[in-house]
Amino acid sequence: MRFMRALLTIALAGATAAAAPAQRQTHGRLFPPEQLVLLESPDREEWQQPQAVMDALGIFDGAKVADLGAGGGWFTIRMAHRVGPNGVVYAEDVQHQMIEAIGRRVQREGLTNVRTVLGTPDNPKLDPGLHAVLMVDTYTQLADPVTLLRHVRASLAPDGRLGVVDFKPDGSGGPGPALDERVAPDVVIRDATAAGFTFRSHETFLRYQYLLIFSR
Numbered sequence: 001m002r003f004m005r006a007l008l009t010i011a012l013a014g015a016t017a018a019a020a021p022a023q024r025q026t027h028g029r030l031f032p033p034e035q036l037v038l039l040e041s042p043d044r045e046e047w048q049q050p051q052a053v054m055d056a057l058g059i060f061d062g063a064k065v066a067d068l069g070a071g072g073g074w075f076t077i078r079m080a081h082r083v084g085p086n087g088v089v090y091a092e093d094v095q096h097q098m099i100e101a102i103g104r105r106v107q108r109e110g111l112t113n114v115r116t117v118l119g120t121p122d123n124p125k126l127d128p129g130l131h132a133v134l135m136v137d138t139y140t141q142l143a144d145p146v147t148l149l150r151h152v153r154a155s156l157a158p159d160g161r162l163g164v165v166d167f168k169p170d171g172s173g174g175p176g177p178a179l180d181e182r183v184a185p186d187v188v189i190r191d192a193t194a195a196g197f198t199f200r201s202h203e204t205f206l207r208y209q210y211l212l213i214f215s216r
Contacts, residue, residue, distance in 0.1 A: 047174060047207050050078045053134070056203050056211060057163045059083065063131040066090040066117075068124050068152065069138030073102035073114075079134070080111045092117040092124045122147040126155035136165040137176075137209075140183050149195035153216055162197060162214040164188050165206070174208040185210050 059065055061084045067076045070091040079089045091102045091114055099116045106114045119125045122144045126133070133152050142148055152162060167176035169184045176182070189199050192214050203211035 041175065044074070044175075048136075048209075049206060050075060051082075052205060053136075053163065053165060053211060054079065054082050056201075056213060057132045057134065057161050059132050062086040064088050064127075064129060064157075065132045065134065066092055066124070066126050066130055066155070068092045068119075068126075068133055068135045069094075069141065070102055071098055071137075073105045075134065075136050076102060076114060077105060077109050077111065080106075080109075080114050083113065085113055087113055089114045090117050090126055090130075091115070092119045092126060094119050094121055123151045124148065124155070126152070128155050129157045130155050130160050131157055132161045132163065134163045134165070137167070139164055139166050139188055140177070140181060145188075145191045146194050149192055149197065153196050156216040158216060160216050161200075162192070162216075164192075164212045164214075165209050167209050176208055185212055188212055 059079065059082050061082070063083045064087060065079055065083060067073075067079055067089060070076045070093050073091055076089055076091040080087075083089060091099075091106075093099055093102070093116075096118065099118050102114070102116050106116075117125055121142070133156065139145065149162075156162065166188070167182050169179065169182045171179055185202060189212060192212075193199060197214035197216065200213045200215050203213065205211075
């Protein structure tokens with residue numbers, strides 16, 4: 001009997017280990033600023049589909065939105081063009097180097113509707129009343145995602161939306177981090193629900209990534 005119980009314990013441990021990648025937690029390691037060039041690949045526009053992502057979030061002309069974990073501002077400037085001069089984009093990051101890179105980019109682009117925000121690992125310090133918050137390829141870098149998402153939720157307008165874009169855990173070819181550094185959609189949904197969000201949809205139109213949409 002003891003032998004059978006031992007075998008059962010080993011089997012359960014093996015099953016848990018096999019399931020681990022699908023339920024992987026975030027690792028809290030920040031993207032190195034010196035590698036920003038990796039985020040600027042010429043084909044990113046094609047596979048990232050920023051216009052379709054913003055359509056799915058309902059980002060409109062004049063909207064007040066945030067790019068959380070904005071990095072070098074690749075998505076920030078596209079959001080800025082979408083919301084226009086009557087809207088505003090808060091480009092948030094926790095690294096000074098990223099904020100400086102965004103500032104230089106915004107100046108080159110001649111944009112006047114972008115505000116940079118230096119957040120902290122658990123609080124993005126966003127203004128209230130946002131119509132949408134977008135997190136692209138940022139989730140795995142969060143040390144305490146539930147606490148951060150609670151702050152994000154507090155910053156949204158009553159009808160505001162949160163969009164989380166990250167790389168599919170099965171690889172699907174193409175760019176992105178190693179498979180063992182990816183987070184499954186179920187983990188994000190679990191964390192966002194714990195933070196008070198309501199899960200709305202899992203969009204699958206992106207080739208290498210998933211888009212999860214939540215409401216306040």
